[in-house]
Amino acid sequence: MEALRGIRGLAVDLDGTLYVGDEVLPGVMAALSALRAARMPMRFLTNTTSKPRSSIVAKLDAMGLGIEAESIFTAPRVAAKVLRGRGVKHAYFLLKDAVLSDMEGIESTADGAQAVVVGDLGDEFSYDRLNCAFRLLLEGADFYALAENRMYRHGDGMRLDVGAFVRALEYASRREATLLGKPARAFFETAISGLKLNACEVASVGDDLEGDVGGGQGAGLRGVLVRTGKFREEDLSASEIRPDVAIDSFADLPGALGI
């Protein structure tokens, strides 16, 4: 396809793009094999902030996707790198304990916290923890969000996601959080930095129009939408984001790249 001419690397979303639940989507294995045979370098990007990278790696292994841990970029790990780069050594995290293992080099503490970092605490969100974050923000701590998703689908129905808690803290503190997960530009830049390619030579591939397509395009990548996972045709027609290419599924990617 003309719109994908010159693509030499890929930034690929995980959930909804390669698999849904624990099921690998049809044709994904063959597509990954074809891309690997063509020596197309790939990085895998996920906004998941409820699980440490180690458990994502274990899940991918169990599904037999053959994705190396080093090529996976989760919002918490990328955030840790960005925060370290900004000199943050102590931070107050609204994050599950298991995910703190991805925050290498940054001590989790309320005392002397230079930053507040909001991720997914699920049913561990409490008034005390939110209020602790709020007070630190009033005292001038830097304010970061790992994601801004409004809601997610759970087995028992829809649930409040990270964005709702970020907005609550923004409202009360009159501060604005800096987003570190997709669609933030820094997330894509960090994830593809090891490819040694220009951003315009990389395509972001995913089922989330805002996070994967719009976010990728905002960082200079080309945006490829897959019509799987959370994709809904009405979201595409209602949005101002225009994918460079839309394909039915990841299985069609090698063909779209002329492989």
Ligand SMILES: [Mg+2]
């Ligand atoms: Mg997705």
